[in-house]
Amino acid sequence: MKYLITAVALLLSLSITAQIKSPSEFLPNYGKNVSYYHQVEDYFEHLTQNSxxxxxxNYGQTTQERNLNVxxxxxxxxxxxxxNIRVSNLSQIxxxxxxxxxxxxxxxxxxxxNVHxxxxxxxxxxxxxxxxLLNPDNKETKEWLRNTLVILDPCLNPDGFSRYGNWLRDVSGKNTHPGIYDREHMEPWPGGRQNHYDYDLNRDWAWxxxxxxxxxxxxxxxxMPMVHVDVHEMGFNEPYFFPPAAxxxxDFITKAQRDFHNTIGEMTAKKFDAKGWNYYTRERFDLFYPSYGDTYPSFNGAVGMTxxxxxxxAGRAVMMTNGNVLTLQDRIDHHIAAVLTAVETASWKKDKLVKDFRAYFKDSRENLKGKYKxxxxxxxxxTEQLAKLLKRNKIQYSYAxxxxKTSGYHYQSDKDKDFTIEPNDLIVKADQPKAVLTQVLFEPSQRLTDSxxxxxTAWALPHAYGVDSYALKGNLSIDTKVEITRKGKFEYEGVYAYYVPWNGRESAKxxxxxxxxxVKVRSSRKASAFRGIKVSPGDLVILKGDNPQLVDFKNMMDAFVDKKSDYEVIESGYSLNGGDLGGENYPLLETPRVLLLSGNGVSATDFGQVWFYMDEIINYPVSIVDIQNFGRVNMSEFNTLVLTDGWYDLSDNQKSKIDDFIIDGGKVIAIAGALNIFEDRPGYSLTKFASASAKEQETTExxxxxxxxxxxxxxxxxxxALSGSVPGAIVENVIDKSHPLSFGLGDKYFSLKTSDSRYQLLKNAWNVAYVPAGYKNFGFIGRSLKKKLExxxxxxxxxxxxxxxxxMVDNPLFRGFWENxxxxxSNALFLVD
Structure with a gap:
């Protein structure tokens, strides 16, 4: 009877898997045009129902409510x-x-x-x-799957994939047009590369x-997979790239991980050699920045590969420079061969792969790779926002x-200092399962093997978050707790005002x-003190007397500030020292009415960073207008104009419109490439050189x-060429702490500099943050550029x-992870007049 049941089960299994169709059998235009996302889901539904x-x-949804599935x-x-497979893996590490x-x-x-x-x-x-992998006629893949579990995510970015695919369908006819000037090879702004908010998801793994x-x-x-394969495309004239990486x-990538890369390279090369397909390895795609789909898995013990x-x-088909026509089906075929080879290699090397993966976590704790413990x-x-990031990455932490009293390396001064750990300070120990990732994110600097x-090339979290931080070489013995202990609110008899510290994104929200x-809100311009409350520059005060429309002032204010747990009630406007609440040190803030320009000439990713900040970080309304429609806008409806990085080619009329907007009381926030609109224009102080002699000296050099x-x-x-470049480094800035643009930032500002753009200190302007002579930096800056940044x-x-x-010469919203x-x-948007 037992054998009969087994035989029946086997027959049922064979009858189920025998019904599955290939993509070309299921989708009539497969390999000829890009599928709709619902077709992709339908095909995988077909597989799950028949195998x-x-x-x-399903692990979630996108902003546009498309499913995310593995x-x-x-x-x-x-x-x-x-x-049992999943828990076994986690328990062993x-x-x-x-x-x-x-x-x-x-x-x-x-x-x-398809992260892009x-x-x-x-x-x-x-x-x-x-x-x-499921085809019953493919005996090889069935053998691989005996000892291998594949987790397949067919599309990491369904919104971007759909934006691109729907556009391509709109512009495609019956015939392909391989000529590079056909419209199917000229994707319109903003393109489908990014997600809904035009963020590059491939740079977001850690953040x-x-x-x-x-x-x-x-x-x-x-x-916690042992192998991660990140499947991409690049410029259509490029041959195929697979590991080893460049x-x-x-330094923290292990020999075992490098060895597996070499094995993958050898195995894949054999498959491509047999087909006569062009390829290369060890060029361009490195393993350094920690937030990619190859590096992030690598710092989590996996063999991460691009x-x-x-x-x-390329659209559906394109003529390459070598005269060959590259079709969508060609691209699919190359990916299939490479990815299946990765699965095959993992199965073949299973025993060593599992052993090395577990050893990674054991060795990384016993022999810490970083300088600090x-x-x-x-x-x-x-700090609270930083803790949320650590939690998402499963990095363990606690609170003092x-x-x-102890001593350690002080990030902000770049030297060792004595300091006192106080209750509620965040403690992160490297001795934990995520030891490597922890040290990658916290180590002050990372060694580059190649420029x-x-x-x-730099991303240390204490600089990104602008929080006073220390690194200790030894283990720290201290009593800890799992949550911050918050003091109770001060007792009061009457309500004169509400006080909200200006100390992070929640304050801006x-x-x-x-x-x-x-609600009318005031912002402190100088330090002052009230009973039990020290008010710092930038802190917010909401006076009852300013807001008679709030009939039940206390209850309504409690509801407004509910998510900001460190607020306090002030019972008198009379200060113990500093200015009184009704004085000139507490000006009323204007409500921003924000216009953001988009469209051709604007960097889509930088536009997206502002849009995401407004929509998701502070949940504040913003009007978005394409540049070609800018002439139709009545600027009196706005008081703030945001110009993100880009390659602006504004007409004289458009520039005059911006000039008039500013003269009439408007505020412009110009970022990176948008500064070109104002550079060397009459009436503006923005110029690369402070004097004619400085310009002459650089010309001579x-x-x-x-x-x-x-x-x-x-x-x-x-x-x-690298001598004059900076791919991305942390640069120390001196700040004018008295200016509203610098409120809440700390004693210094460490900027993430990602371009060689530079302007000498401006005349007739407030230089709120500048790079001093002899500045400190972390990450690579070209030799000839380094001195010029002073x-x-x-x-x-x-x-x-x-x-x-x-x-804003540097973009403070770069990739959204630079919390400071x-x-x-936020200062620029709300506090600067």
């Missing part, structure tokens, strides 16, 4: 034991306390497709990869600012429960809510460099007529 070797897991693919037996009697040693391989929406061959190939990333990483940390490779197929801008972050309004980096609700360049060789031209302005404010221009930059932009 017992695949299970669906699919577990393995043998039917493995899928019946899937929870110290990320689960569950007691497992039967350890399940399966290789776990995560395949991620306009790289559609990735998602298209995901359907074929899944089919080949998790976006909803797609947060939901995906929650699932990722429930699995230098610089971060795969790149030429295809961006403990990190202490002083308690402030921004006692005071303790030809693909991305930013509360201020936006108050102003948008018609440049001429001398050109003369010397006559002896340079051709081979090292790219490296020589005494250059980073953030300045110029008064013009009744209005002002805020010049979020506060600086």
């Amino acid at each position: 017992d070797m695949i299970q669906k897991k 699919y577990y693919i393995s043998s039917a037996e493995n899928l019946r034991n899937i929870e 110290g990320m689960s306390d569950a007691k497992i009697s039967n350890i399940n040693d399966k290789a776990i391989v995560w395949l991620s497709f 929406g306009n790289e559609p061959a990735a998602t298209e190939s995901a359907m074929s990869v899944a089919y080949q 998790q600012t976006q909803i797609e990333t947060r939901q995906r990483m929650a699932l990722y940390n429930e699995w 230098e610089p490779v971060h 795969y790149e197929q030429g295809g961006i801008g 403990t990190y202490v972050v002083k308690n402030s309004g921004k 429960a006692e005071s303790k 030809l980096s693909y991305d930013i 509360v201020l936006g809510l108050l102003l948008n609700s018609g 440049h001429d001398e460099e050109i003369l010397k360049a006559r002896y340079n060789d051709y081979q090292n031209a790219e490296r020589r 005494n250059t302005v980073t953030f300045a404010v110029e008064q013009k007529g009744r209005g002002s221009v805020i010049y 930059g979020n506060l600086l932009f």
Whole structure:
């Protein structure tokens, strides 16, 4: 009877899997045009209904309410034991306390497709990869899946994928047009690369600012795969890229991870050699910046890998420079071969892969890779936001429960100092399962093995969050607690005003809510003190006398500031020292009426960073107008204009419109490339050189460099160009703490500089933040540029007529993770007149 049941079950299994269709059988235009996202979901639904070797897991939704799904693919037996496989893996690396009697040693391989929406061959190939893994006629893949669990995410960015695919369908006819000037090769602004908010999700793995990333990483940390494959496309003339990666490779990448890269490279090369397909390895795509789909998994113990197929801008078919026509089907075929080889290699090397993965976590705790063992972050309004980031990344932390004197490296001064740990200070110990990721994010500097980096080279969280922080070489013995202990509110007899500290994004969010609700708010310009309350510059005060419309003032204010737990009630406007609440040190804040320009000439990602800040970080209304419609706007309806980074080509009439807006009392926030609108224009102080002699000196130096360049060789031209560049480094800035633009930032501001743009200190303007002589920096800055950055302005404010221009040479909202930059932009939006 037992054998009869087994035979029947086997027959049922074969009858189920025999019904599955290939993508080309299921989708009539597969390989000829980009699929609709619902078709992708329909195809995977077909697979799950007709095979017992695949299970669906929905892990969330996008901003535009499209589903985010992964699919577990393995043998039917493995899928019946899937929870045991997952918990076994976590328990063996110290990320689960569950007691497992039967350890399940399966290789776990995560395949991620299409983090960039306009790289559609990735998602298209995901359907074929899944089919080949499930195809009952493919005996090879069935053998791989005996010891391997594949987690397949067919589209990390459904909103971007749909934006691109729907556009391509709109402009496509029956015939392909390989000529590069056809409209299907000229994607309109903003393009499909980014998500709804025009964020690059491939740079968001560690920071998790976006909803797609947060939901995906929650699932990722429930699995902790051993191999992660990140499937992309690049410019269509490029051959295929697969590992090994290029230098610089971060010091914390292990020999075992590098060895697996080499094995993958050898295996994949054999497949491509047999087909005669072009490819390359060890070029361009490095393993350094920690927030990519290859580096983030690598710092979490996996073998993280990027795969790149030429295809961006290719549409359905395109003529390459070598005369060959590259079709969508070609791109799909290349991805299928490369990705399946990764699964095959993981299965073949399963025993070593599992052993090395577990050793990674054991070794990283016993032999810490970084210089420091403990990190202490002083308690402030921004510390709470940092704790949220750590929690999302499953990095363990606690809070000091006692005071303790000690010494350590002080990030802000770049030297060792004595200090006192106080209750509620954040404590992060490197000795934990996420030891490597913790040290990557907290170490003051990272060693570059090669200056030809693909991305930013510094990102230390204490500088990004602008919080006073220390790093200790030894273990710290101190009593800790799991949550901050908050003191009770001060007792009061009457309510004269409400006080809200200006110390982070929640302050800006509360201020936006108050102003948008018609509540009048004042901001402190100088320090003062009231009973039990020390008011710092920038702190908010809401006077009962300013707001007679709030009939039940106390209860209504309690509701407004409910999410800002450190607010207080002030019972008298008479100060113990400093100015009284009704004096000139507490001016009323104007309610921003914000216009943001978009469209051709504006950087889509930088536009998206402002849009996301307004929509999601502070939940404040913003009107968005495309540049071509700017002439139709009645500027009297606005008092704030935001110009993000871009390549503006404004007409004289458009520039005059901005001039008049400022003179009449408007405020312009100009970021990075938008400064070109004002540079060297009559009536503005923005100029690269403070004097004619400074300009002449640089011209002379440049001429001398050109003369010397006559002896340079051709081979090292790219490296020589690095001397004048900065891919992304942290740069110390002196700040004018008395100016509203700097309120709440701390004693210094560490800016993330991502371009060589520079202006000497401006005349007739407030140079609120500038790079001093002998400044400190972290990350790579080219030798010739480094000296030239001294005494250059980073953030300045110029008064013009009744209005002002805020010049932001660096983008404080870069990728949304520079938390002190979020506060600086909040200052510009709300506090600067």
